[in-house]
Amino acid sequence: MQGDFRRILTQANESKGAAALDAIESGLSVPTEGRPAVAAQHLATLAFRFQGENRLDLAARAYDLAARVTPAQAASYRLAAIRTRILDLCRRKMFDPVEGLLQELRAAKAEAGDRGQNDPSLIHIAWDYELAGDAEGAVRSYLLSRVARDLLGGQALTIDGDTLERKIRNLRILQMNALAEEGRHEEAQALHERTRHVLGLGPLRIYDIVSAREAAADGEGEYRELLGPRRITEPEIAFLEGPVALTSSCGSLDAPPQYVARFKDCLTFPRSNIVLQGNRLIYDLAAHPLAGVADIKDGVNPDQIMTAVYGARRALVEEPAETQSLDAGLMMFGLQSKNYGHWLLEFVPRMLWFNDRACPSDFPICIDDHMPETHRQILELLDERDRRILPLSTQAIRFGELGVAPVPTFFPFDSRPGVPVYDAVWPADVLGAMRGVVLERLAARGVDLRPSGRKIVLSRRGFAQRQLLNEAEIIDVLTRQGFEVVYPEKLSFAEQVALYHTANTIVGSASSALTNCIFCNSRARVIALIHEDRSFNFRGYSSMIRSSGADLLFIRGKTVAGAAVHAFHANYSAAPALVLRGLEALSGRD
Incomplete structure (x- = not known):
């Protein structure tokens, strides 16, 4: 009978591996009557061979059989079986049973007295899925990495240095963006629901995207246009080396209207550009006809406090767990407000319109609290009403009434992958007006x-x-x-x-x-x-x-x-x- 055992082992080739293990399992008592430790070693060797052939399911079975053959070494073989089975299931995207196996792995390590580092690297499996463009496989593997970290200790950061939680969140946003762009907002909402509790996030609601002008036209606010739409010219670009064939796309030469608008009962998020009112998201950039070239990025940057994805004139935004309330304010907070270049071009010109009589003088100027002192100095210089400047923390804020004004031109944070870089053209009339006011005020101060x-x-x-x-x-x-x-x-x-x-x-x-x-x-x-x-x-x-x-x-x-x-x-x-x-x-x- 021992000869039959050896013959079965030698015949356990690629086509007969499962059958060989079936035969060994059916006659499991035979090897134990002779030298069980040797039989177990043979099974472990077979398991190692199966691993080399990337037949992890068979390798796990062989380790299990080795554990059953020899009680003396059962704990170490059982540990090897669990580790191999985890790898096999993850690589075959059969993630559901793995969390239970991680619990078994912890018990098996304790039984075997194992303190080594031979546990499956689920983070590396997740990284492989990510590099292959399989976002769902990566998310599921990172989720399991998080369970493994909590149960077994080990690696806390991903291969590229993110926390597991941020990686999962960002991959989910990529998935949801893809669905939203196809108009599949409800599917994106359901996808978020599957992992939001793990990440401590709120549910997503679906909003229709509208511009400030559209929102006001529907009777949901007041809109006062101060400078109408107009055609501007493409700037001359001079290089020392002579003409250069640029690979970017020239920004729109149709300058948008400049206005001041007021909306009641709005939910906002400091460090973000969106304004929520009822079931609508008020955001000129996302509502613009050219929004398809824009990678809007609200909710992706590390200091963002919310999740938002856009597509097909609708958006999904995470409901905040807590909010604070303000009676009124002027919106001088938003994405990249800390960066001086973004601040000077996208935010400061709004003060031209906030000084208009349509803006009550008792509305405070609301800014992000992470901005440097020079930003406040600019506001104090430009404000004609001696308004209070109110720094906002990262908590969501519901305004009783909010004053908003536009960016001088259509300016996406970045272009979408695969789309030429959008090279925004800034209107000289708005920047010139801002420049004139700044110089006039400084001259008046001596x-x-x-x-x-x-x-x-x-x-x-x-x-x-x-x-x-x-x-x-x-x-x-x-x-x-x-x-x-x-x-x-x-x-x-x-x-x-x-x-x-x-x-x-x-x-x-x-x-x-x-x-x-x-x-x-x-x-x-x-x-x-x-x-x-x-x-x-x-x-x-x-x-x-x-x-x-x-x-x-x-x-x-x-x-x-x-x-x-x-x-x-x-x-x-x-x-x-x-x-x-x-x-x-x-x-x-x-």
């Missing part, structure tokens, strides 16, 4: 805005992304040309405006600091240094800077390969000789 002839180079040394890696070399060359180094983030807003307005020449990376060139004098010369990427928003920078009348020249340096970041934020270097050539080219334009 700030000296007379031309100084100064030449400044803007340092970006304190920032981690879009670094000019040879900045020190550039600065050394320019200081010998009479330039002074400026760190804008260390200056008050008034000091920054005065510096940019009185300077004759400015050199700096195309970044938030260069956005201040809106305040340049009309004879200023600006050199914008940037990497090679031809999809960069050159039209955006050109339209905003040229709104001041300043002359602008781009110099593209060499992109330096580094960390996996958005192409816009890649580090780069620029040859000092190119910068000197750029200065000569600008001086020759007089």
